[in-house]
Amino acid sequence: MAPAAAGAANLAVIVILVRGRCGLSRCITYYLVSMAVTDLLVIVTAVILNRIARIYFPFSFLSITPVCSLSFVLIYGVRDCSVWVTVTFTFDRFMAICCQKQKIKYCTEKTAAAVIGTVCVLCCSVNTPWYFVYEPSFIINNTPWFCSAKSIFYTSPIWAGFDWILIILSPCLPFILILLLNALTVRQILAANRSRRRLRTHSNAENQSDPEMEKRKKSIILLFCVSGNFILLYSLFFITIFYVRIAKVTYSSGSDSSNSTFILDESGNMLQFLSSSINPFIYAGTQSKFREALKNGVKYPLTLIGKLFH
Numbered sequence: 001m002a003p004a005a006a007g008a009a010n011l012a013v014i015v016i017l018v019r020g021r022c023g024l025s026r027c028i029t030y031y032l033v034s035m036a037v038t039d040l041l042v043i044v045t046a047v048i049l050n051r052i053a054r055i056y057f058p059f060s061f062l063s064i065t066p067v068c069s070l071s072f073v074l075i076y077g078v079r080d081c082s083v084w085v086t087v088t089f090t091f092d093r094f095m096a097i098c099c100q101k102q103k104i105k106y107c108t109e110k111t112a113a114a115v116i117g118t119v120c121v122l123c124c125s126v127n128t129p130w131y132f133v134y135e136p137s138f139i140i141n142n143t144p145w146f147c148s149a150k151s152i153f154y155t156s157p158i159w160a161g162f163d164w165i166l167i168i169l170s171p172c173l174p175f176i177l178i179l180l181l182n183a184l185t186v187r188q189i190l191a192a193n194r195s196r197r198r199l200r201t202h203s204n205a206e207n208q209s210d211p212e213m214e215k216r217k218k219s220i221i222l223l224f225c226v227s228g229n230f231i232l233l234y235s236l237f238f239i240t241i242f243y244v245r246i247a248k249v250t251y252s253s254g255s256d257s258s259n260s261t262f263i264l265d266e267s268g269n270m271l272q273f274l275s276s277s278i279n280p281f282i283y284a285g286t287q288s289k290f291r292e293a294l295k296n297g298v299k300y301p302l303t304l305i306g307k308l309f310h
Contacts, residue, residue, distance in 0.1 A: 003047045006277035010040040012294065013280045022289045028219075030112035031089040032283070035226070038082035038120075039276035046075045047273055065136040065144035072147065073130045080123035080170045082276060086230050087174045088115050093223040094181045098188040126169065129162055167241055171234050178227050189220060218286070225282045233275035237268035 013036040016022065017029050024032070050071060053062055061067060092115075095106045105111075133153050136144030153159045243264070283290045 002277075003043050003052065006280075007040055007043045007048070009277065009280035010036045010043065012297065013283060014040070016290060016293045016297065019293070021293055022287055024287070025107075026109045027092065027107050027112045028089075028222075030109060030116060031085065031092060034085045034116045034120075035082070035089060035279060038078060038085055039279060041078040042075075042082050042273065042276040045071065045078050050075055059145070063146055065134065065147055068147040069131045069134045072134065073124075073127055076130055076166075077124040077127040079272075080127060081120045083170050083174045083230075083234075084119045084123055085116060086226065087177050088119055090178050090181045090223065090227050093219065094185050097185055097192075097220070123170075126166065133159070171238050171241075175231065175234060175238050178230060182224065182227050185220075185223070222282070222286050225286055226279060229275060229278050229282060233271040233278070235271075236264070237272045240264050240268040 014033055017024075017033045017036065020026070020029060022029070049062060053060060062071060092107060092112065096103050099106075133149055134147035135150050137146035137148045139145065244261070284294060
């Protein structure tokens with residue numbers, strides 16, 4: 001029920017944002033829609049098709065080795081898309097707040113579409129080699145079943161380099177970039193607020209409302225909630241990666257649920273998947289027009305049903 005509810009929430013976000021009635025700029029809307037789409041794909045590929053389907057239907061079409069290998073490419077590719085779209089959204093807001101001269105050129109619909117498209121293509125391309133990592137666990141009636149990593153994956157320097165490159169690209173570099181961009185954004189906001197208060201004090205307007213500050217405040221709250229969600233829920237996943245590599249701890253096979261490494265690994269994965277389910281609630285909590293559109297969407301089918309009965 002939980003993955004289905006999370007998927008439905010992200011789908012509702014996509015529909016509401018595409019209609020463009022939330023008072024957000026088209027540029028921000030592009031990034032938020034792309035985040036909702038990639039989050040939805042993470043839930044579908046990594047949770048529903050990979051975890052749930054393989055647990056309850058172990059010998060389904062999804063367990064045939066070529067399909068299984070392709071699913072890993074999709075899972076890792078979509079996950080990286082979700083991560084890097086969050087980075088691009090953070091960078092866009094950094095440019096809008098901290099780089100006023102470049103804002104006009106960069107913070108546009110055309111640039112947003114180009115950046116999102118480029119990021120998604122690169123993320124999927126970088127993860128394509130995962131298809132060649134796996135081999136059949138066993139063969140029944142000439143049909144290869146399930147996926148086991150080839151032994152060369154653990155011994156080859158080339159595959160070791162590939163593994164480290166992907167670790168750096170996701171989540172290490174995104175994690176650092178989001179922290180850095182948010183720190184710079186906070187510094188710029190504090191400096192701008194002090195300057196604006198001084199100007200309003202000199203003009204005797206300190207007690208009047210400031211529309212520009214209110215608008216900026218809403219944008220900043222949305223940015224920090226989305227970025228904070230990523231940092232908080234990816235922290236354990238980030239720590240797990242370094243714990244396993246630096247301490248040279250091997251992952252459990254998955255059958256021993258009491259193994260501490262297995263628990264750490266699965267907890268990190270759970271929080272990572274949870275990150276793809278939280279953003280709809282962030283939009284509902286921070287955007288009043290989004291809440292209004294959501295209420296209208298819920299009332300609409302109820303109104304139709306009421307008209308049918310009358």
